[in-house]
Amino acid sequence: MIKIENVSKSYVKGKKSIDGLNLEIRDGEIFGFLGPNGAGKTTTIKMITGILNPDEGDILIDGKSITKQPLKAKKEFGFVPDSPDMFLKLKGIEYLNFLADVYELPNEKRKERIEYLTKKFEIYDNLNSEIQSYSHGMRQKVVICGALLNNPKNWILDEPMTGLDPKSSHDLKEMMREHSKNGNTVFFSTHVLEVAEKLCDRVGIINKGKLVFVGTFEEMKNKFKENKSLEDLFLEITENEE
Amino acid sequence: MKSKVFSLTKVILKNSFQNMETAKSTNENKNKKSIGMIILYVFVFLYLAGIIGVFSNGLIKELMVINQEQMFLGLILLVIAGFVLIQSIFSAINVLYYSKDNEYILPLPIKPSQIVAAKTNVLLITEYFIVAIIGLIPLTIYGILTSASILYYISMLIVLVTFPIIPVLISSLLVLIVMSFAKFTKNRNRFQLIATLFILIVVFALSFTMNDSTTTPEQMAQMVIKANGMVEMLRNAFPTLGMAIDSLTNVSLGNQILNLALLVITTAVIYFVYILIGQKLYLKGAVGNLASGKKTKKKLNEEKAFRKSSLSKTYIGKEFKTLLRNPIFFVQCVLPAIIFPILIIGLTIMGMKGEQNGVEMDIASMITNKTSIYLGIGVLCAIQFFLMFIYISATAVSRDGQNAVFMKYIPVPLMKQIDYKVFPNIVMTTFMSIITIVIVEYLFRLPIIYLLLITIASIIMGILQSYISIIVDLRKPKLEWSSEYAVVKQNMNLIWPVLLGLLNITVLIVLTVVIGNLINSYIFIALIAIVYALLTIATRNYIKNNTNKLFQKIY
Numbered sequence: 001m002i003k004i005e006n007v008s009k010s011y012v013k014g015k016k017s018i019d020g021l022n023l024e025i026r027d028g029e030i031f032g033f034l035g036p037n038g039a040g041k042t043t044t045i046k047m048i049t050g051i052l053n054p055d056e057g058d059i060l061i062d063g064k065s066i067t068k069q070p071l072k073a074k075k076e077f078g079f080v081p082d083s084p085d086m087f088l089k090l091k092g093i094e095y096l097n098f099l100a101d102v103y104e105l106p107n108e109k110r111k112e113r114i115e116y117l118t119k120k121f122e123i124y125d126n127l128n129s130e131i132q133s134y135s136h137g138m139r140q141k142v143v144i145c146g147a148l149l150n151n152p153k154n155w156i157l158d159e160p161m162t163g164l165d166p167k168s169s170h171d172l173k174e175m176m177r178e179h180s181k182n183g184n185t186v187f188f189s190t191h192v193l194e195v196a197e198k199l200c201d202r203v204g205i206i207n208k209g210k211l212v213f214v215g216t217f218e219e220m221k222n223k224f225k226e227n228k229s230l231e232d233l234f235l236e237i238t239e240n241e242e
Numbered sequence: 243m244k245s246k247v248f249s250l251t252k253v254i255l256k257n258s259f260q261n262m263e264t265a266k267s268t269n270e271n272k273n274k275k276s277i278g279m280i281i282l283y284v285f286v287f288l289y290l291a292g293i294i295g296v297f298s299n300g301l302i303k304e305l306m307v308i309n310q311e312q313m314f315l316g317l318i319l320l321v322i323a324g325f326v327l328i329q330s331i332f333s334a335i336n337v338l339y340y341s342k343d344n345e346y347i348l349p350l351p352i353k354p355s356q357i358v359a360a361k362t363n364v365l366l367i368t369e370y371f372i373v374a375i376i377g378l379i380p381l382t383i384y385g386i387l388t389s390a391s392i393l394y395y396i397s398m399l400i401v402l403v404t405f406p407i408i409p410v411l412i413s414s415l416l417v418l419i420v421m422s423f424a425k426f427t428k429n430r431n432r433f434q435l436i437a438t439l440f441i442l443i444v445v446f447a448l449s450f451t452m453n454d455s456t457t458t459p460e461q462m463a464q465m466v467i468k469a470n471g472m473v474e475m476l477r478n479a480f481p482t483l484g485m486a487i488d489s490l491t492n493v494s495l496g497n498q499i500l501n502l503a504l505l506v507i508t509t510a511v512i513y514f515v516y517i518l519i520g521q522k523l524y525l526k527g528a529v530g531n532l533a534s535g536k537k538t539k540k541k542l543n544e545e546k547a548f549r550k551s552s553l554s555k556t557y558i559g560k561e562f563k564t565l566l567r568n569p570i571f572f573v574q575c576v577l578p579a580i581i582f583p584i585l586i587i588g589l590t591i592m593g594m595k596g597e598q599n600g601v602e603m604d605i606a607s608m609i610t611n612k613t614s615i616y617l618g619i620g621v622l623c624a625i626q627f628f629l630m631f632i633y634i635s636a637t638a639v640s641r642d643g644q645n646a647v648f649m650k651y652i653p654v655p656l657m658k659q660i661d662y663k664v665f666p667n668i669v670m671t672t673f674m675s676i677i678t679i680v681i682v683e684y685l686f687r688l689p690i691i692y693l694l695l696i697t698i699a700s701i702i703m704g705i706l707q708s709y710i711s712i713i714v715d716l717r718k719p720k721l722e723w724s725s726e727y728a729v730v731k732q733n734m735n736l737i738w739p740v741l742l743g744l745l746n747i748t749v750l751i752v753l754t755v756v757i758g759n760l761i762n763s764y765i766f767i768a769l770i771a772i773v774y775a776l777l778t779i780a781t782r783n784y785i786k787n788n789t790n791k792l793f794q795k796i797y
Contacts, residue, residue: 049651051647051650051796053790074651079651081647083644089567093542094563098559099652101551101557102553102556103653107548110548111548129540
């Protein structure tokens with residue numbers, strides 16, 4: 001479970017990039033985080049993962065505060081950043097082993113997880129090459145494998161489908177569903193509204209640093225009492241806030 | 243043709259200079275900071291100019307006493323040639339081939355010769371900054387001291403503009419030839435490393451032969467007797483050196499203009515030939531270098547592939563792998579630690595050869611307490627000087643670029659990660675210190691305990707520098723870069739290790755002059771080691787207590 005409690009963040013004095021954000025992503029839920037460019041999605045994700053410190057408020061990952069118990073909290077999630085260009089001079093297997101060492105995975109478990117994930121994403125045969133030689137999609141896959149290596153309870157994914165081929169995208173979505181079915185949490189940001197509509201149990205829409213909607217699609221439609229597509233509803237919600 | 247070369251030169255230069263300032267700060271802060279930085283650069287420039295000025299003034303006056311002042315001109319021009327040759331080899335590989343802008347430039351409708359011309363212009367313009375310090379200042383002082391006419395100053399400016407062109411062309415040509423083999427290679431990284439090392443060896447060999455005089459003792463005696471005869475020794479050390487010297491020294495106006503014209507024409511012809519070769523060779527290398535080579539799937543060795551390691555081993559291993567597998571980082575950050583000792587060894591061996599012709603001295607028996615202090619401090623100063631060029635720690639965070647945020651979301655304490663990141667710097671500085679000390683021991687046969695004390699002091703000095711350098715990088719990391727080259731060559735942070743190094747050298751020298759005579763040499767070096775150790779502990783504690791604040795810029 002991820003709990004965001006009254007969080008605010010400013011990059012420039014007097015101008016809040018995130019303003020009093022409250023959000024709870026429950027166990028067993030896939031939560032989609034939507035919003036226009038520059039709305040505050042990545043800033044929020046950076047605060048959840050400890051990359052940025054909030055100016056006010058706190059974030060709890062399975063009850064552990066990212067500001068007060070950062071090491072414990074960081075062990076509770078796996079994170080896929082928006083850019084997959086990670087450690088390009090390392091070989092795929094070196095990168096995954098490095099992460100397995102960081103998350104203290106024992107030999108047997110690491111072999112099983114690396115084989116399972118990389119075979120699922122069809123990059124097992126490329127593991128002995130440098131990540132630099134991978135295509136964008138393959139880099140995305142190796143980063144996803146790294147994030148899921150220690151089988152964390154909470155998945156935090158920033159634009160995870162970008163660059164994935166249809167099969168891998170389908171597999172990742174299946175894995176997200178399976179993970180949430182087992183009582184775990186998946187939190188991801190996306191620009192692709194169709195993905196959010198089909199995959200998410202609930203969505204949150206952020207605009208200019210403020211959360212303007214949280215709920216299911218049904219709730220969204222009921223709230224606006226209109227039988228419009230998700231795209232139209234999204235545009236209406238974000239434009240009304242202008 | 244001209245306008246395309248001009249536009250491309252402008253764009254590449256502009257891009258380089260914009261890359262120099264990437265800190266995220268508000269306008270008000272930016273103004274204050276940039277004024278501060280300008281003051282700092284002016285200070286550094288004046289400091290260097292001062293040192294060079296004082297040195298030049300002394301040397302010219304000494305040479306004037308023996309009627310050999312023109313020797314100074316030859317020496318300065320030779321230094322410019324050697325310096326530009328070595329300096330431009332590093333930048334030529336990067337600017338011509340490793341720079342990321344190639345991905346955008348190559349698809350444009352621009353001829354290879356135009357790209358080569360523009361990139362060579364960029365190299366030259368960068369070299370002129372160095373020439374302004376090591377050439378303009380000494381030659382102006384020479385003009386003043388020899389009461390030269392206005393013609394000398396005009397010739398001087400033309401010489402300073404034209405003379406560095408050929409060393410740059412030699413380096414670039416060498417790079418063009420070697421890199422044209424890139425298309426035949428399967429392993430791009432390995433090729434880049436081997437090619438870089440090969441080019442460096444050739445250039446160093448060239449620089450050494452420039453200094454290798456073949457004058458016989460009889461000729462030498464004649465040169466010394468004749469007024470300004472010694473400069474003759476240097477005339478043939480570099481292709482256009484004779485013309486450049488004559489442009490500055492000839493008494494008759496006609497001769498001076500003739501030599502200037504010769505210098506300009508020779509340079510222009512060589513430039514033209516170079517561009518023609520560039521037209522033929524450039525694309526072969528540039529395209530070969532961009533292609534990632536034939537993709538071969540190497541099978542995993544399943545027995546070894548999934549082995550657990552300790553966190554320290556795996557983290558430090560990752561740091562070393564990214565340093566060694568990236569040719570730019572390897573050349574700029576790691577190689578100086580290896581090259582400087584090799585240069586010392588080379589010079590030492592050459593010195594030894596010279597000594598065998600003369601009277602061999604038993605240096606060891608001449609060492610007193612006073613001289614051993616000077617020697618010890620001299621070694622520490624030399625090692626500190628070399629330390630200023632090892633940038634592993636000063637770029638440890640910036641090298642990760644936007645990946646640096648990785649440090650903040652993995653469950654590993656930030657202080658531990660800093661220790662791991664600093665470690666390769668400590669290894670390389672220790673390696674460099676030990677080699678330097680072994681050579682010193684070979685030459686001076688110092689008592690073993692004294693030698694051990696110097697070794698300990700220099701290693702601790704290296705550790706101290708490693709931690710201070712990472713603070714500099716953390717406070718103003720350069721995370722948004724388009725080419726690895728920007729991290730080491732367009733990174734003004736690297737001025738800090740140089741400044742602190744110069745400060746350390748100054749303090750060491752002042753201390754030696756003030757209390758060197760009053761204290762035992764062993765105790766003196768031991769005290770210095772203790773002070774360095776205390777400073778290292780204090781620096782590390784500062785980082786430990788301020789990790790969150792120091793990591794604020796990484797997001």
